[in-house]
Amino acid sequence: MPLACADSDSPPAPYNPKCMSSQPTSDLTPDQKIEALREELRQHEYEYYVLDAPTWTDAQYDARMNELKRLEAEHPELVTADSPTQRVGGKPKEGFAKVAHSRPMLSLDNAYNGDELRAWAERVQGGLAAGETPRFVCELKLDGLSLALTYIAGAKGEAVLKSGVTRGDGTVGEDVTSNVRTIRSVPLHISAKRLKDVGLPQEFEVRGEVVLPQAAFEKMNEERVAQGMAPAANPRNAAAGTIRTLEPNIVAQRRLEMFAYFLLRGPGENAGEPLLANQSSALAALRACGLLVNTHAKTVVTIDEVLAFIADAEGIRDSLPYEIDGVVIKVDSVAQQRRLGFTGKAPRWAIAYKFPARAGITKLEGVLFQVGRTGKVTPVACLAPIFIGGTTVTRATLHNADEIARLGVRIGDSVSVERGGDVIPKITEVVSDAKHERGTQEIVFPTHCPVCGTELVKAEGEVDWRCVNNACPARVREELLHWAARSVMNIEGLGESMVAQLLGQKASLLGEEEEVSEEGAPVIEREPIVHSIADLYRLTREQLLGLERIGEKTADALLSQIERSKKAGLARVLVGLGIRFVGERTAQLLAQQFGTIEAIEAASLDDLMAVNEVGPRVAEAIREYFSIERNVELVRALGELGVEMKAEKKEIGTAFAGLTFVLTGTLPTLTRDEAKERIESAGGKVSGSVSKKTSYVVAGDEAGSKLEKAQQLGVAVIDEAKLLEMLG
Missing domain, CATH: 1.10.287.610 (Helix hairpin bin)
Known part of the structure; x- marks a missing residue:
């Protein structure tokens, strides 16, 4: 007391x-x-x-x-x-558990110049009632990873930290509470008096960005170099890797920070909804509660004021103790946010202004050709090291043979390199002037796979050359890494170094670049013990202990993770198989419609296209996948080895079969997601735009341009009551 x-x-x-x-x-x-x-x-x-x-x-x-x-x-x-x-406790016993978010952590649409930002502001104004003037909150766009904190009621009126969850895929994240507790700017306890002074309940959710300050990043890299390891690429990747480290004491040493920017309702009714009436009040309340809130934030009225804030932010960018890559602009009023609503992927009431890509000039020293999971061969430029935007760049993509021809680039050229979106380095042009002589060696695109020697092919209408050998070691390597990914089968411990060893390739130390031959192929040291995804489920403890730097604890942990992955479910297996155009959303819809992998394999093109959001291209890709004998054998083997490939089949009604709906405005009782779910369960489809093929537009309060277009095209307009009546 x-x-x-x-x-x-x-x-x-x-x-x-x-x-x-x-x-x-x-x-x-x-x-x-x-x-x-x-x-x-x-x-x-x-x-x-x-x-x-x-x-x-x-x-x-x-x-x-x-x-x-x-x-x-x-x-x-x-x-x-x-x-x-x-703050520092024991590590999780079995990795990080998956946790569903109270509401999706959506990404933001981007603007790259003043015209795009003004166009967004006009759309915002158009979505509000006549005479309404929105205010905007400008905040720095921190270059880190998103995190959601949940605080629950303590015994004496205080709020205590319950959990910290990563963004994950936006819908489901990983519970990294043990690591979040080590972040000193995250309070474990917020006193009852402070809550009372701020006017907050004991239970609420905080969302924010975790960053690794520049000083901590430099110290970490000094330690890595001293230990004979390659330095980490940039603070964002280092922060993301740190928060998912299974040793909380290591996380505590890295000195991560979390900046809070959203205050939402806690567990219970309306969980995940904004807690206060506007964003500026939420930032003030978070700061008053003792959370770290970025001081570089401002509430303005006009886009000219927004652009002035952006100019100021870009001016101080290099002097900040952490990385930023732009500015986030949000409509301040939560009531207006609700009226503006969301697109399929992002809120209409917020946008991210991205700073121009950072660039530099360096020398092209060579080109490697990498083979991806689908067999696509990608030319990768080997560059003289250049420091761009906080990262030392030594590799950049050249995309494909057509791009090499368009650039007219040769080995030995001086080239301009950009970090596109501050992330992926790419060559944008050849620099040829009095200070930069041209190279003389032409880049010759291979006719055969640099790894397995199979002749490359290019399908009609495509720009990419592909290796069609399904057993190509490079393709198998990428398949294994894809299968083990967090958003797929989530096999902890099956990273690049481990996969390299399983395939008999020379394994690199953590942070080192993979050792490759002159042609870009991995260096093979021993006979592989894995030749396909199915072989993962045949691994033995003895095989793993025979690999370099693999002890009993590591071997047992990996085998446990592989065994656990058998229960990931049909949708994740479909994503893991790498069928072209089948992502998480499509995989979920297929799993709900067919229930088993056998039913999907047997489905005709018409059967597949009957699934919501599955068009001819996706259906043909699925049929093509199951027409290849190696793929069918893989699916059979996975089933025999205990990988579960079933899902609860969702019964789809026929009342709305063949009908397409568009939702606009705020409905009285249903959220957009609920309305969409009801329509799709009745066999209908929901589209994001109105056309002559639209059957009905469901209009709520503050319906915008979609309602006007429906009226212009003569499309039937109904309200929520009529929709519910039609649903029965």
Whole structure:
């Protein structure tokens, strides 16, 4: 129970450094001493990690922390999960569990110039009622990874951290709570008084961005180099890898930070909905609660003011202690956000302005040809190292043979390299002037696969050359990595180094580039023990222990992960098989429609195209996949080895068969997703745009341009009540 300040007539404000430390402790009970120390330590963490204005020395902090540890050791019954001593705990026993988000963590549409930003603002204005003027909140677009924190009610009116979940695929993320607890800018405990002062309930959700500060990134790379490892590529990748590390003590050493930017309702009714009336109030409340909120934020009215903020942000970009790649602009009013709604993938009320790609000039020293999972052969430029936007770039994509011809690039040329979207390096042009001589060696695109020697083919109408050998080691390697990915079968431990060893290739150390021959093929050292995805499920402990740097613990963990993956389900198996054009959404629809892999294999083109969102191209790709004997044998083998390839078949009605609906505006009782689900369950389709082929437009409050277009085309317009009546 917090004690009152000796120099104040009122109870202490949360994290008040004048409280506790000056209190005589001889008459305090153990629980009072412990609580006093906790409040002091929380205050210091807030000052140090959030305000960046510590009032204690490290020695003072260590002394109080050690005293708290001693008292908690003497009274273990008083230890609580939100104590400052409990930040670093044990690692998860079986990796990170999957957790569904309270509402999807959507990506944002992008704008790359002022015209695109003004066009977005016009769409926003058009979606609001006449006379409404939106305000905009401008925030820096931090270059990290998104995270959702859930706080629940504590026993004394406080809020305590329950969980931290990564964005994942936007719908389902990974529970990385054990690692989030080590982030010092994330409070484990928010006092009852602070909640009362801010006017917040005990339970709520916070969303934000986890970043690795530049200083911590440089220190981490110094340590990696000292250990004989290659430096990490950039702070974002390092942060993403750190948050998914299974050792919380390592995460604690990396000094991640989390900047909060969304405040949502907690578990229960309306979970995931905005908690306050506008975004600017949410940022203020988050800051008042003791969370780290970026100070570079501003509420404005006009797009000219937004553009001025963007110019200022770009001006300070290189002086910031963390990476940013743009500015996020949000409509401030939550009521207006609701009226504007969402597209299929992004909110209409927010947009990300991306800074121009960073570029530099360097020399093209050579070209490798990589073979992908589908057999596509991609030319990769080998560059003299160049530092662009916080990353040392040594490789860049040349896309395909047509792109090489378009650029007219030769080995030895000076080339301009961009990090497109600040992510993927690419060559944009050849630099030829008095300071940069042209190269003389032509780039010869191979006629045969650089890995297996099979003659390459190019389908009519396509630009890519492909290796058609399904057993090509390079294709198998990519298939294994794809199969093991988080969003597919989620096999922890089956990364690039492990896959290389399973295939008999020379394994690189963590962070090193893969060793390849002059033609770009992996160096083979020994006989492979895996030749296909199915062979993963035949691996033995003895085989794994025979590999380099693989001990009993690692071998057992990998075998456990592989065994667990057998229950991933039909939809994930379909994604894992790598059928062209079949992504997560299509795989889910196929699994719900057919229920078994056998039914999908036997389905005709017409059967497949009867599935919502499956068109002729996707249906033909599925039929093509199952026409190849090796693929059929793989599916059979997986089934025999215990991989579950069934799903609960969703009964699809026929009431709306052949009908296409478009949803617009806010419906009285149904959300967009609920309405879409009801329509699709009745056999109908939901489209995002109105055309002459649209059967009905379902219009709610504040319906926009879609309603106008429906009226122009003579498409029937109905309300929610009529839709429910039609659904029966």
